[in-house]
Amino acid sequence: MALELPENVVVSRLDELASWCRKNSLWPMPFATACCGIELMATGASKHDLARFGAEVFRFSPRQCDLMIVAGRVTMKMLPVLQRIWLQMHEPKWCISMGACASTGGVFDTYAVVQGIDRFIPVDMYVPGCPPRPEQLIQAIIDLQDKIQREGTISGREFDTAERQLRKRALVESAQLLTLDAARNPVVQRELAAAAHQH
Amino acid sequence: MAIASDPRPLVSDAARPDAARSEDYLWTLNFGPQHPATHTTLRLVLKLEGERVVDALPEMGYLHSGFEKIGEHLTFNQYVTVSDRMNYISPMANNVAWHHAVEKLLGIELTPRCKYIRTIIAELARISDHLLCNGAVGLDTGAFTFFLYGFYQREVIYDIFETLCGARFTNSYTRVGGVSQDFTPLVIEKINTFLRTFPKTLDDMERLLTRNRIFVDRTKGVGVLSKADAINGGASGPVARASGVTRDLRKDDPYLAYEDFDFQICCASSGDCYARYLVRMQEMRESLKILRQALDNLPGGPVNVGIDQRTALPTKKQVYSTIEGTISHFELSMGNRGFEVPCEEAYAATEAPNGELGFYVVGDGGESAYRARCRPPALLHFALFPQLIRGHTLSDVVAVLGSLNIIAAELDR
Amino acid sequence: MDTTTFRGQTRLVVPAQMSLEVLGFLRDRGFDLLVDVTCVDYLEYRGAKQRYGMVYLLASTATNQRLTVRVFVDDPEPTVASVVPLWASANWLEREVWDLFGIRFSGHPDLRRLVMPEEFTAHPLRKDYPMQGRGERHNFPILTREDG
Numbered sequence: 001m002a003l004e005l006p007e008n009v010v011v012s013r014l015d016e017l018a019s020w021c022r023k024n025s026l027w028p029m030p031f032a033t034a035c036c037g038i039e040l041m042a043t044g045a046s047k048h049d050l051a052r053f054g055a056e057v058f059r060f061s062p063r064q065c066d067l068m069i070v071a072g073r074v075t076m077k078m079l080p081v082l083q084r085i086w087l088q089m090h091e092p093k094w095c096i097s098m099g100a101c102a103s104t105g106g107v108f109d110t111y112a113v114v115q116g117i118d119r120f121i122p123v124d125m126y127v128p129g130c131p132p133r134p135e136q137l138i139q140a141i142i143d144l145q146d147k148i149q150r151e152g153t154i155s156g157r158e159f160d161t162a163e164r165q166l167r168k169r170a171l172v173e174s175a176q177l178l179t180l181d182a183a184r185n186p187v188v189q190r191e192l193a194a195a196a197h198q199h
Numbered sequence: 200m201a202i203a204s205d206p207r208p209l210v211s212d213a214a215r216p217d218a219a220r221s222e223d224y225l226w227t228l229n230f231g232p233q234h235p236a237t238h239t240t241l242r243l244v245l246k247l248e249g250e251r252v253v254d255a256l257p258e259m260g261y262l263h264s265g266f267e268k269i270g271e272h273l274t275f276n277q278y279v280t281v282s283d284r285m286n287y288i289s290p291m292a293n294n295v296a297w298h299h300a301v302e303k304l305l306g307i308e309l310t311p312r313c314k315y316i317r318t319i320i321a322e323l324a325r326i327s328d329h330l331l332c333n334g335a336v337g338l339d340t341g342a343f344t345f346f347l348y349g350f351y352q353r354e355v356i357y358d359i360f361e362t363l364c365g366a367r368f369t370n371s372y373t374r375v376g377g378v379s380q381d382f383t384p385l386v387i388e389k390i391n392t393f394l395r396t397f398p399k400t401l402d403d404m405e406r407l408l409t410r411n412r413i414f415v416d417r418t419k420g421v422g423v424l425s426k427a428d429a430i431n432g433g434a435s436g437p438v439a440r441a442s443g444v445t446r447d448l449r450k451d452d453p454y455l456a457y458e459d460f461d462f463q464i465c466c467a468s469s470g471d472c473y474a475r476y477l478v479r480m481q482e483m484r485e486s487l488k489i490l491r492q493a494l495d496n497l498p499g500g501p502v503n504v505g506i507d508q509r510t511a512l513p514t515k516k517q518v519y520s521t522i523e524g525t526i527s528h529f530e531l532s533m534g535n536r537g538f539e540v541p542c543e544e545a546y547a548a549t550e551a552p553n554g555e556l557g558f559y560v561v562g563d564g565g566e567s568a569y570r571a572r573c574r575p576p577a578l579l580h581f582a583l584f585p586q587l588i589r590g591h592t593l594s595d596v597v598a599v600l601g602s603l604n605i606i607a608a609e610l611d612r
Numbered sequence: 613m614d615t616t617t618f619r620g621q622t623r624l625v626v627p628a629q630m631s632l633e634v635l636g637f638l639r640d641r642g643f644d645l646l647v648d649v650t651c652v653d654y655l656e657y658r659g660a661k662q663r664y665g666m667v668y669l670l671a672s673t674a675t676n677q678r679l680t681v682r683v684f685v686d687d688p689e690p691t692v693a694s695v696v697p698l699w700a701s702a703n704w705l706e707r708e709v710w711d712l713f714g715i716r717f718s719g720h721p722d723l724r725r726l727v728m729p730e731e732f733t734a735h736p737l738r739k740d741y742p743m744q745g746r747g748e749r750h751n752f753p754i755l756t757r758e759d760g
Contacts, residue, residue: 031233032239033239033240033261033262033607034239034262034284034287034607034608035283035284035287035368035369035608037239038287038288038331038368039367041350042350042353042354042357045346045347045350045351045354046347046350046351047350047351047354060233060234060235072239072262073262073264075260075261075262075263075264075611075749076729076748076749076751076752077260077261077263077728077729078232078240078261078262079752080752081231081232081233081261083752083753083755085233086755087755107269107280107281107284108264108265108269109743109744110264110265110268110269110743110744110745111265111268111736111741111742111743111744111745111746111748111749112263112264112265112728112736112745112749113264113265113749114749114750114752115749115750119750119754120752120753120754120755121755122755122756122757130369131368131369133367259726259727260725260726260727260728260729263727263728265736265743267712267737268736268737268743269743271743272743303619304619306619428700430644430645430673431644431699431700431701432700432701433645433646433647433699433700433701433705444673446645446673446676451676452676452678542657542658542659543618543619544618544623544652544667545618545619545621546621546648546669546678546680548647555647557647557648557669559648559650559667559669561652563657563658564658569652569656569657570652570653572648572650572652572667574647574648574650574669578704578705578708579701579704579705581704582700582701582703582704611727612727
């Protein structure tokens, strides 16, 4: 539902207000598979309290959450489950990849562990560590809150104008540029196709 | 409560068609790999008749990461980091178990101080594991405060481990022939403080749940495992001891310094979830006794084995001042040298908090194991699950699964 | 059959045809706890005569004795008799050996894969299977932001 509004102050304030509301009440869905899951539980427990940052309810239903924290290694048997849960979550949604195993495969460069969930799921924030300390996870959530405030929702189109669309497309493409595998990088492919066309 | 023990079906006869007992009437529920109560990635396909579970098909492998394959590529001291990630609730116990097996293969005898230190950390890991296991049972049956008390005490234990070796958990603390860091006075002081303050918290936690009518009704008589089934099914640890099997490797097959201490094995006879809860609570108290005795009698002396054994890294002082230290350091650190490993096979088990955790290590002369097999207690406990849950209701699934303390990483490796 | 001792453990080597009989005899003699069933692939081991060595670790709850029983089998079609009739704990342990090594257990009630997905075809813990796998771990569809 795109609103046809000119570039005026009212729209950007509403956008910021919506982002502010969303960032301060991120409801995490813990996709805890392994050891990072214990640090995630410790972050939610009383010593390092995640509820202070708005993440009060650790809902385990994807229909009720907007932040998926993938904590722990994801194996090839589990990846379809992860993808299905990601699809079941409603927009706007974000993903934090917690720990070395979720970000890159970690210690486990083996036949069964997916070397980074960002190969198959769009990830917004990576938290390094094996396992990351609770303070690191809290910092990641704070950084994600800053990101939400700055960028709003990547796929959401409620406050769209032509200029915002362009900015979003640039953001998505810059993320895609980071894909090292040239064959899967659409921007590189487009450039190569354009270059080949010229000859 | 009437429901758990009442054999009559919950749906009235008038509401069901005549073909009620056929397979079509049973409802299949997927208690999927993503569920808060599955304690990470387990899957159960439950066949329900109303609320009552007729059958349960467990499925595992959602966290299989190829640990045993990695064991063939990493050296003994590198693999301890991977062994941490098995039973990640009590990683120190896995470290102790792995190096116990490796040292048995290599034929290394530890120094007395090292034995006491490893005993102390193994018992702290046991307390940590039981706090989380019982905490999870409490959480799954609705007792959130119990879980938070347990988690706070685990933070105190994490603090001790962090002061000791730098990591909260996944410490990789042991090395072949010794440990990576010796105990400092600060660590001993922190453990003493823990020993002073923990019993009161344990009493508070007991007061919350042990005679709580709701908790007792949810766990008593639920998930009964008979003694014969426990032995036949290969159960060990608190799960077996709660069914009457009086087997504890600390007493039956003593290792490290357990022979020097005076403690008791905790057993129960009823074999239900409540018995497992009680066994774990009592085991924590016994661990406190062991810790007190170990700390009071901690022997002095070196913590790693001597330089002549050529297995543990010598201290920096030895490296810089003695020729044997320098040679030993060189031999151990250079890539193509290292210590000699017999071409033999050895199995050694320790009493991990979950049961009998053993490693079957095959050496082939090189620095890494030819085969590093981990014998996971959780695998056999999960295989027992269907027979425990038959006839109980859906809400009992959660209580039984929690009381078995199945850690997916240990299960799947 | 021969017996060896190493670091206090007694190992017994049993020919594959007699394995069920010998293990049944041992169970009746008091070894009521089957601790583990596993396998070692001796493909790259110096001096190995047969490729697979099954390992049965037994223990007695009454006398606390332990015993290791070895059964050697070879390619192709390695098969061993299943010990599920003797100990119920062997059910999943043998399924895991089938999954990771490819050794068939004759008489097993439910021999299917345990830790790997059902569609997986190889036996990962064999020495000729590479540690990084053969590409199965990344063979999945990619979800992007637009897919929602």
